[in-house]
Amino acid sequence: MKRIEYDVLFVGGGISSLSAAHRLVDLAKQEKASLKIAVFEKGKDFGSHILSGAVSNPRAVKKLFPDYETNGFPIEGICKETCVMMLGCKKAWEIPPFISPSEMNKLGYLILSLSNVVKWMASSLTEKVKDSPSIIVDLYNGFPATEVIYNGSRIEGVKVDSTGNAENDNCYGKVTVFGDKGFLSRDIITKFNLTQLPQKWAVGVKEIWETQNDFSGKVWHTIGYPLLDGSFGGGFIYGLKDKRIAIGMIIGLDSENPALHPPQILQNFKKHPWVQGMIKEGKVLKYGAALVPEGGCYSLPREFSVDGGMLIGDALGILNLKGFSGIDKSMESGMTAADIIFEAVQKKDFSSGILRRFKQRLMEGWVGKELNDARYYRYAFHENKKVFGNYLPKIVKGLDESGIVIGLLKAFISDPPGTIGSAINLRKMMSGKIDIGAVKWEEDRKYSKADYKAKETAEPEGFNKNTIYSTADVVFYASTHYHIGNKHIDEFSADVCKQCIQKYHSHGNEVPCVGDCTAEVHQIHIKDNEKVHFMNLENCVQCRTCEIVCPENNLKVNPAEHGSGPDFSGL
Structure with a gap:
């Protein structure tokens, strides 16, 4: 042949x-x-x-x-309104255009699936x-x-x-x-x-919602709630045609937090009163997750x-x-x-x-x-971690209590030299107009901390519970299907997994493959009185997050065979 x-x-x-x-x-x-x-x-x-x-x-x-x-190219809309929102737990503040980064102005851009x-x-x-x-x-x-x-x-x-x-x-x-x-x-x-x-990776989790009102042509990006643990990231809502919206969160995987629970971060985002105003009478249509390469210029091969x-x-x-x-x-x-x-x-x-x-x-x-x-854009936040970990939580807390001015004052008073220094450094690096030479960072998996102490975060009140889903429930909307006997994730050593479990559990934390999974694939079971790693492979959405965050580099996600995996059609 x-x-x-x-x-x-x-x-x-x-x-x-x-x-x-x-x-x-x-x-x-x-x-x-x-x-x-x-x-x-x-x-x-x-x-x-x-x-x-x-x-x-x-x-x-x-x-x-x-x-x-005119040739049938599928467009969900043209951006007619665009803004960046800062979210507290209760309130939302539209950042004025003269303050908002110009690159976030999406007027005239195509909104696509x-x-x-x-x-x-x-x-x-x-x-x-x-x-x-x-x-x-x-x-x-x-x-x-x-x-x-x-x-x-x-x-x-x-x-x-x-x-x-x-x-x-x-x-x-x-x-x-x-x-x-x-x-x-x-x-x-x-x-x-x-x-x-x-490469510096983030994971994006996204849902498509059918809404009562028409938000077509509107584009929002958000910072603040619910991502207030120091992790890098933010949210987005894009208005689609036919009374639908795309709603999602992007979360950096170089977080110290070994249990980000990306799908639940998205659910928390949806609890916010500003978001609830869009979805409270709607229904979810689709869910999915995917990696986002954020390293930029210096992570290119x-x-x-x-x-x-x-x-x-x-x-x-x-x-x-x-x-x-x-x-x-x-x-x-x-x-x-x-x-x-x-x-x-x-x-x-x-x-x-x-x-x-x-x-x-x-x-x-x-x-x-x-x-x-933009060669220093991601590095700017990598080197100025207090922006997301210290100052932003203080700003949005003040926003909720008394307004944005009080929030900014609280952040400044807490550390005047630090806030000014971080703001100046951030602006310089984001602009790309200075040259500090090649940057350095490690693989995302290296930043996870077994002894991480989670910060308490307030939760919005009065949200419609019917709009919020457990990870197990929301995965249903990814429409995953695998053939019998699929083994598309390699675990190289069960003993290495056991050691990792013991290390993280001794500090009261989940192991990253469990805590960062977007589809409840990874679980810890008891076998012969010993904690072992278990995988529900039929849930997998092929995002590879587990591979990226595994502290021991002990997992590898392979491409699904014979058309198996999720169905993201329309996402």
Whole structure:
């Protein structure tokens, strides 16, 4: 049997891979060239494992689809109102535009369901090649790439099935492009020693709600309640069409708190009177969770390409935390990669010498400029932890008691030099106008503290209990499904887990895999009078949070096989 081979393989059917595939097809049609492309997506459908906010600058969409306003491109709305809110436990304060960071102004931006966008892009890609017999595009949903195939230092393809017959299981490409969120790209980064600085991850938890009132076109971002334990993060509410809203929280995984309980942070967010005003008569439609790469410029790999392989989109981690801009950059990375790949196809040269031009071209353009301008953005909060841990809680407490002016005064009086110093340092680093050289931080897992002491936080009163869900209940809305016998999370050593449990439980804390899980996958059971780690794998939403926060690096999440996992359609 002849081996299965394409010109270009894409691993992960997300926004960056499909943008690259569309661009390649456009170039091949322009040049009347032959081209053979395959896209492998682990979800049962394209878009079923895709989750994002999502509010995006339309520039990349306009570039790839100039007629996007009339060609059926799925848009939930155009941002007509935008603001940043500071939340206490009881009150909400709209931060005036002249104080609010300019990058948070989203007027004119597209409000999207990235899941729906990806589904549409896959469908339209198939339509695009119907009249071009020399261009073949094969879309393989339900087929995860589970292993990279190497020939020495060259990437030759990926393993996509497990029948035991290499000719059936393996797929080869002249160039293999990885747009996944770490499932395989992490192995490439490790093998070729591409890590510049560990990625700094956050986890996003999100629900879609049907509401009584119409909030379409409105975009809110929040700081303050319920994230007042010193962890980095905030909330968002985006008004969608058809009387729906997207509501979510983004929480940094470099927290000292080993038991963040992200789904419950989202439930606490929903308890706030300001949020209750939107959802109290509504109903939840969907739930999901996904990792967010926040490290920015200094967490990018040293190289974006190797012989026969490229990294794009989330595999690179090119989200710009300043303004939370990721979709446009992922699309641009895909289109830029496609330009280089097409040159390689024309020259029949897929060596790193050609493919490495991708990094240069991407970083010399607007993507590189914006990432460089924001190179200290995440580091600013990493180095000024008192902002979220000390000063913000005092400000919002004052907001609840007497108003924002009193809150600001309380924070200042508590530590005048500290508040002024932190404010100045934060502003300088966030602006990117100073140069302090390369930054340093460790893997997120290193910051978890077994002896962490949780701070007491007040809870809003008077919320509608029917709008609040336990994690076990809300996971129902992620529509997870796995085939019998699935074992997609590796636990390398049961003894290491037992030691970790003993360490954290001795201080009265949960182990991070349990405390930070977004779907109640990880639990502690008693077996033979001993505490052991147990996994409800059928709950898993494939977010990889447990892998990131495991203090002992003892867990690995693998891509779900045969279309298993959550269904994020519409999220």
